[in-house]
Amino acid sequence: MSVLARSVGNAFRNKIRTAAVVAVLAVAIGLALAMLVANQAVGGKVQELNASVGTVLTVNPAGAQGFDGGGEPLTTAQTATAAAVPNVVSVVGTKALRLETATAASTTSTTGTTTQQAGPGAGPGGGTSVTTNLQAAIDAGTLGNRNNTSGSTGSGNTGTGSGSTGTAPAFSLPITATGVGAEVDTSGKALNITSGTGLGDYTVASTKALVGTTLATKNNLKAGSTFTIAGKTFTVAGIFDAGTTFGNNAVYTTLAEAQALAATPGELSSMVVTVNSMENVDAAKTALQTALGSSKADVTQGQRNLETAVSSLDSVKNISLVAFIAALGTAGLIILLIMVMLVRERRREIGVLKAIGARNRTIGLQFVLEALVLVALGSVVGAAIASFASGGIASALISSNSSTSAASQRGPGGGGFGGPGGNPFGGASQLLTSVTAIASPGVIAAGVAAVFGVAVVGALVPALLTARIRPIEVLRGE
Amino acid sequence: MIEVKDLVRQFKSGDRTIKPVNGVSFELEKGTLASIVGKSGSGKSTLLSLLGALDKPTSGDVVVDGVSLAGLPAGKLTEYRRRDIGFVFQQFNLIPNLSAVDNVMLPMEFAGMRKAARLERARSLLEQVQLDPDKQSRRINKLSGGEQQRVAIARALANEPKLILADEPTGNLDEQTGEHIIELLSSLSRNHNTTILVVTHDRSLAQKTERRFRLQQGKLTEEAVRPRVAAGA
Ligand SMILES: Nc1ncnc2c1ncn2[C@@H]1O[C@H](COP(=O)(O)OP(=O)(O)O)[C@@H](O)[C@H]1O
Ligand SMILES: [Mg+2]
Numbered sequence: 001m002s003v004l005a006r007s008v009g010n011a012f013r014n015k016i017r018t019a020a021v022v023a024v025l026a027v028a029i030g031l032a033l034a035m036l037v038a039n040q041a042v043g044g045k046v047q048e049l050n051a052s053v054g055t056v057l058t059v060n061p062a063g064a065q066g067f068d069g070g071g072e073p074l075t076t077a078q079t080a081t082a083a084a085v086p087n088v089v090s091v092v093g094t095k096a097l098r099l100e101t102a103t104a105a106s107t108t109s110t111t112g113t114t115t116q117q118a119g120p121g122a123g124p125g126g127g128t129s130v131t132t133n134l135q136a137a138i139d140a141g142t143l144g145n146r147n148n149t150s151g152s153t154g155s156g157n158t159g160t161g162s163g164s165t166g167t168a169p170a171f172s173l174p175i176t177a178t179g180v181g182a183e184v185d186t187s188g189k190a191l192n193i194t195s196g197t198g199l200g201d202y203t204v205a206s207t208k209a210l211v212g213t214t215l216a217t218k219n220n221l222k223a224g225s226t227f228t229i230a231g232k233t234f235t236v237a238g239i240f241d242a243g244t245t246f247g248n249n250a251v252y253t254t255l256a257e258a259q260a261l262a263a264t265p266g267e268l269s270s271m272v273v274t275v276n277s278m279e280n281v282d283a284a285k286t287a288l289q290t291a292l293g294s295s296k297a298d299v300t301q302g303q304r305n306l307e308t309a310v311s312s313l314d315s316v317k318n319i320s321l322v323a324f325i326a327a328l329g330t331a332g333l334i335i336l337l338i339m340v341m342l343v344r345e346r347r348r349e350i351g352v353l354k355a356i357g358a359r360n361r362t363i364g365l366q367f368v369l370e371a372l373v374l375v376a377l378g379s380v381v382g383a384a385i386a387s388f389a390s391g392g393i394a395s396a397l398i399s400s401n402s403s404t405s406a407a408s409q410r411g412p413g414g415g416g417f418g419g420p421g422g423n424p425f426g427g428a429s430q431l432l433t434s435v436t437a438i439a440s441p442g443v444i445a446a447g448v449a450a451v452f453g454v455a456v457v458g459a460l461v462p463a464l465l466t467a468r469i470r471p472i473e474v475l476r477g478e
Numbered sequence: 479m480i481e482v483k484d485l486v487r488q489f490k491s492g493d494r495t496i497k498p499v500n501g502v503s504f505e506l507e508k509g510t511l512a513s514i515v516g517k518s519g520s521g522k523s524t525l526l527s528l529l530g531a532l533d534k535p536t537s538g539d540v541v542v543d544g545v546s547l548a549g550l551p552a553g554k555l556t557e558y559r560r561r562d563i564g565f566v567f568q569q570f571n572l573i574p575n576l577s578a579v580d581n582v583m584l585p586m587e588f589a590g591m592r593k594a595a596r597l598e599r600a601r602s603l604l605e606q607v608q609l610d611p612d613k614q615s616r617r618i619n620k621l622s623g624g625e626q627q628r629v630a631i632a633r634a635l636a637n638e639p640k641l642i643l644a645d646e647p648t649g650n651l652d653e654q655t656g657e658h659i660i661e662l663l664s665s666l667s668r669n670h671n672t673t674i675l676v677v678t679h680d681r682s683l684a685q686k687t688e689r690r691f692r693l694q695q696g697k698l699t700e701e702a703v704r705p706r707v708a709a710g711a
Contacts, residue, residue, distance in 0.1 A: 352571045356585045357560020471532040
């Protein structure tokens with residue numbers, strides 16, 4: 001019989017009470033762990049966002065974005081200038097093309113693609129239209145037809161008015177094709193290739209292409225299928241999922257290939273510049289603007305709307321942290337009260353132990369260990385609760401916190417085709433739902449360690465109370 | 479050798495002060511079996527608790543083999559209880575959820591004895607108090623009163639104390655079992671040369687001891703000194 005064995009034995013002296021105490025502890029510990037898991041998951045997401053998108057700057061030709069505006073195009077030479085700016089870790093050039101479905105293009109050929117080139121809004125930095133045999137995966141709908149109506153340029157983010165009659169219900173939406181210098185989308189985020197492979201070397205021209213999921217489905221394309229752009233046959237290397245309907249109605253080719261298709265070698269629609277850390281983004285942005293010249297390029301921080309996402313995630317993170325601490329405190333308080341009760345109940349027995357020569361610390365240790373046995377049982381049950389509940393708790397927290405910010409994200413993304421080369425993110429709401437709170441063993445272990453820490457503190461108070469019990473208590477009631 | 483010097487213990491109950499122990503002095507030679515009789519509430523338990531360092535006297539001192547308890551800090555008093563004293567209580571005061579042998583091992587564990595040695599000694603002590611071997615591993619609350627008191631005596635002997643203090647050890651037992659217990663204590667004092675002080679209100683039990691004291695109104699008086707009959711030591 002050792003102190004530990006005695007503590008374990010004492011923990012089970014009253015089995016019904018032990019079960020009740022363990023159940024209550026398990027709820028508190030389970031809640032604490034679930035909150036910690038949510039906190040870690042959200043924290044991880046925030047870090048990921050900050051790391052991948054938060055450090056990305058987008059460079060557009062001065063006065064132009066995507067297919068809108070005017071001015072001089074960016075050139076491949078400027079990527080070198082940008083790459084030389086301090087704290088810049090990578091520069092990826094993109095070349096945007098607008099793919100018109102061959103039949104649609106032919107019916108509107110006289111007023112369509114040609115007018116676009118000469119149209120009031122189509123600057124040299126904008127995209128170039130070429131034909132394809134692909135069908136767009138998005139129906140024109142009200143927005144598409146409205147955006148397509150000539151003279152609707154006032155709405156800012158509409159297409160450049162391809163000159164179609166505007167009443168033609170047969171109008172087919174164009175598909176965005178982007179040549180990229182690396183396996184990233186136009187916001188600098190790594191492409192999520194769901195089947196097939198990437199394009200390999202993104203710096204050389206090749207007739208391989210990546211196709212968005214919905215576009216692939218619409219046109220029955222699989223990895224290895226072929227389609228045409230400007231009469232040239234392309235092979236689908238892989239299918240990617242951008243996470244949005246708009247983003248998936250797109251094709252990616254290598255930068256060189258897109259430049260060749262547009263017959264504008266050396267020209268870029270935009271550059272995606274990645275800065276080494278969040279703190280350096282502002283400085284790098286200024287330096288980049290200076291290096292490229294404000295008359296030639298506009299530097300914008302990519303995915304401004306992500307800030308809202310990050311801040312709403314941050315508040316979820318804070319809420320879950322507070323809830324974690326509160327649940328942890330509750331577990332500690334439960335232990336404290338239970339142990340105070342047990343010490344009072346076993347006053348006489350403690351007197352006996354002292355009368356036969358037990359040191360105060362032996363008795364104190366025995367009670368702390370007994371508390372830890374209860375906490376260990378509570379933690380096992382609590383961890384089980386947490387691993388089932390954390391996903392639900394995390395998404396409940398996130399959805400209640402992101403509804404307001406998500407609503408404000410909708411702005412420019414809503415079907416308008418003039419966005420900065422297309423926004424593959426559907427805004428923050430999309431990101432928020434992609435936070436998966438998985439109860440990883442590491443986080444659970446850290447949480448359980450914290451629970452034990454608090455339990456020791458909670459048990460120490462009653463354990464110290466035993467030191468004040470005098471051995472004469474043994475004679476109580478004799 | 480134990481010397482008790484002008485021991486006083488007073489309690490305040492309401493606005494009255496009572497002195498169940500009010501100037502008690504006596505000496506006991508090593509190996510003596512002595513008894514204290516007195517009415518209920520006369521202060522017998524109070525006196526024993528002072529001798530066993532369960533409580534502190536209001537004044538006076540207890541000197542054990544030349545060491546004054548009054549001058550010892552709390553830690554040393556714990557050590558004194560652990561090493562020099564074996565307490566046997568009227569209500570046994572065993573730990574109910576432990577087995578007989580575990581109860582006897584407790585004081586040895588507190589004294590830092592190794593587990594194997596503890597177990598061996600606990601078994602031999604339980605044998606000495608004649609507890610059936612098949613009952614040694616039984617939980618305390620599955621034993622009869624007489625059996626529990628024997629376990630309590632074995633526990634009191636665990637660390638080979640200088641002084642065994644037994645507070646009405648037969649009070650909760652039937653007459654015959656009580657006789658057995660007294661005989662057991664008597665043979666222990668003879669065989670181990672242990673000083674034993676038994677509190678009892680049973681005069682016939684007191685008759686069997688070498689020295690008999692009576693506690694009355696806080697004062698201790700000795701009734702008779704009789705030489706040891708079966709002198710073993
Ligand atoms: N802690 C205490 N506080 C107040 N009075 C006490 C306390 N302990 C004992 N007494 C009183 O001291 C007297 C002697 O008690 P006790 O020593 O238990 O008597 P006995 O053991 O001879 O029956 C009793 O009147 C009892 O009520
Ligand atoms: Mg008494």
